[in-house]
Amino acid sequence: MGLKYSRRFLALVFIVVFANFHGLNYAEKAFAAPKYSFIQEATSAPEVSFYDYIVIGGGTAGCPLAATLSTRDAKVLVLERGGSPYTNTTKIRMENFISTLTDDSPNSISQSFISEDRVPGNRARVLGGGTVINGGFYSRAETLFLKEAGIDEALANESYEWVEKKIVYKPRAFQWQTAVRNGLLEVGVLPDNGFTFAHLNGTKTSGTLFDKNGNRHTAADLLEYANPTMIKVYLHAVVHKITFTTKDGQRPKADGVIFYDANGGRHIAYSKHESNNRSEIILSAGAIGSPQLLMLSGIGPAARLRSLGIKVVLDQPMVGREMADKPSNGLLIPYPTHIPLSLITVVGINKISNYFESFNGFDLSDLSGSGGAQPQSSNPSQEALANSTTNQAFLVQTIFGPISKGYLELQNTNVSDNPKLRFNYFQAAVDLRRCVSGMQTIINVVNSDSLSRFRFRNMTTQDLINMTVNRAANLRPRNPNATTSLEQYCIDTVMTFWHYHGGCQIRKVVDRDYKVLGLDQLRVIDASTFSFSPGTNPQATILMLGRSMGRRILQSRRR
Numbered sequence: 001m002g003l004k005y006s007r008r009f010l011a012l013v014f015i016v017v018f019a020n021f022h023g024l025n026y027a028e029k030a031f032a033a034p035k036y037s038f039i040q041e042a043t044s045a046p047e048v049s050f051y052d053y054i055v056i057g058g059g060t061a062g063c064p065l066a067a068t069l070s071t072r073d074a075k076v077l078v079l080e081r082g083g084s085p086y087t088n089t090t091k092i093r094m095e096n097f098i099s100t101l102t103d104d105s106p107n108s109i110s111q112s113f114i115s116e117d118r119v120p121g122n123r124a125r126v127l128g129g130g131t132v133i134n135g136g137f138y139s140r141a142e143t144l145f146l147k148e149a150g151i152d153e154a155l156a157n158e159s160y161e162w163v164e165k166k167i168v169y170k171p172r173a174f175q176w177q178t179a180v181r182n183g184l185l186e187v188g189v190l191p192d193n194g195f196t197f198a199h200l201n202g203t204k205t206s207g208t209l210f211d212k213n214g215n216r217h218t219a220a221d222l223l224e225y226a227n228p229t230m231i232k233v234y235l236h237a238v239v240h241k242i243t244f245t246t247k248d249g250q251r252p253k254a255d256g257v258i259f260y261d262a263n264g265g266r267h268i269a270y271s272k273h274e275s276n277n278r279s280e281i282i283l284s285a286g287a288i289g290s291p292q293l294l295m296l297s298g299i300g301p302a303a304r305l306r307s308l309g310i311k312v313v314l315d316q317p318m319v320g321r322e323m324a325d326k327p328s329n330g331l332l333i334p335y336p337t338h339i340p341l342s343l344i345t346v347v348g349i350n351k352i353s354n355y356f357e358s359f360n361g362f363d364l365s366d367l368s369g370s371g372g373a374q375p376q377s378s379n380p381s382q383e384a385l386a387n388s389t390t391n392q393a394f395l396v397q398t399i400f401g402p403i404s405k406g407y408l409e410l411q412n413t414n415v416s417d418n419p420k421l422r423f424n425y426f427q428a429a430v431d432l433r434r435c436v437s438g439m440q441t442i443i444n445v446v447n448s449d450s451l452s453r454f455r456f457r458n459m460t461t462q463d464l465i466n467m468t469v470n471r472a473a474n475l476r477p478r479n480p481n482a483t484t485s486l487e488q489y490c491i492d493t494v495m496t497f498w499h500y501h502g503g504c505q506i507r508k509v510v511d512r513d514y515k516v517l518g519l520d521q522l523r524v525i526d527a528s529t530f531s532f533s534p535g536t537n538p539q540a541t542i543l544m545l546g547r548s549m550g551r552r553i554l555q556s557r558r559r
């Protein structure tokens, strides 16, 4: 043991001394990014290449899927439109959660959009996908979801563990999260489930992608599981189109992918099915990217595609339908003294499936999409007390489902532009009823003893409601009764929870093996296949889905 361990000890001493010498807080120590030989800029890609599996989108589902597929005798290509999350790991630390989302530059790792509902949103544009820009909270799905998604429970559990071993951490006990946890228990969101990844009624602490130093770990880290000799990942590889062969009345067969590199160079990667009928193209471009790319490739509602000059491969009216996002509503809570910031580590789940979560220390108004302009406060004297916009917490609730659904439509044929999106928040009465009931619980938690020491004494719950109506991050008009009716409050202050799903749903666009109906050699594996958002927060399940489907595809390859 001697030499090996004393070397490790010396290395550790060196790191600590180096960090102190440079005046770094230990907690801010940078994350040592893995070095992958197989990740390259797409400018280095050949004009024409051949692979067994081509995965479009190196995101939350795409990375575990590709890593798994590469572990057998198959050559795997991943095409990711964004860059590497390891280029600047400071940018993706916990404290930079909001500033990343508000970076609207062309090379930003977050692409923002405003839905037809007048609610701003964000989609990832980076290797690792949503796991690089999200809140990091990790919680598994309910068993109902596994049945719905056709995933065997044992395989799901193994896959969750495979992910957790590499990138999921037990969080530190943050002051604000502990107060919220106690508040939820105090108002009856019971039982106390302690620390668990499982989806259980009651209050629990769950996992996070942030390690104890606040460094983020992402789906891209799962590529450490890959066989480096069998996988290639191209960055800044924007896929414009999937190509198909259509021979003598047979079903169209996906056979290639056209992508462009950062210099505008055109490339085509073919799946090898002339020699091997098990090759496939797998679309994992996310709930917005996957339906968009199917349509741009000629699979979607025929009349709309023709009106944009797109050649129809398959008339499939359900592509882009049933798009949904979990609505989020809550209360802003300014507090008098500075406390360390935190992202979500605690969740409460009540019997009617309201989910309660919170974060603190961030200026939410930056997300409003109004360029930082603030509506006038109805109570300026109280707000003056909350002199720092980061001395505030947001206690938020969302709902199971949701039942309300919208749509995605192409606005043009440019893959880099956002399509038109509408989520129809609260169109279904049951969603609104759940929101009102959840808001009542939020008000109770805010008034609990556990939260009392974080409140300005002379600031009432009504003051918080008035303030949140003014500051909620959306561009929706405010109705005069938004401060007096919780129904109107829910409608007017709704924000995204960023849990977009639908557009390529199981049984409507893909079958239970995630194969696109009516076509061969093409699957969609990501959040676009969901009919409801799994668990309280979906990333655990999307990561698990990537791994599980990788295992299933390899099994069918052996047959």
Ligand code: FAD
Pocket (backbone or CB within 6 Å): 056, 057, 058, 059, 060, 061, 062, 079, 080, 081, 082, 101, 122, 123, 124, 125, 126, 127, 128, 129, 130, 131, 133, 134, 135, 136, 137, 138, 139, 237, 238, 239, 240, 284, 285, 286, 287, 289, 290, 293, 344, 415, 497, 498, 499, 500, 526, 527, 528, 537, 538, 539, 540, 542
């Ligand atoms: P993504 O991870 O988005 O992957 C799609 C990938 O495809 C992206 O990398 C994209 O760049 C790439 N792509 C798209 N189009 C193309 C193209 N044409 N060519 C090449 N590549 C392309 N979930 C949680 O569980 N916990 C949280 O705390 C949480 N917080 C969130 C906070 C924010 C701000 C956001 C945005 C999301 C949050 N989520 C959270 C949701 C979760 O992160 C997403 O649901 C999940 O990451 C989506 O996974 P996906 O594989 O479907 O898509």
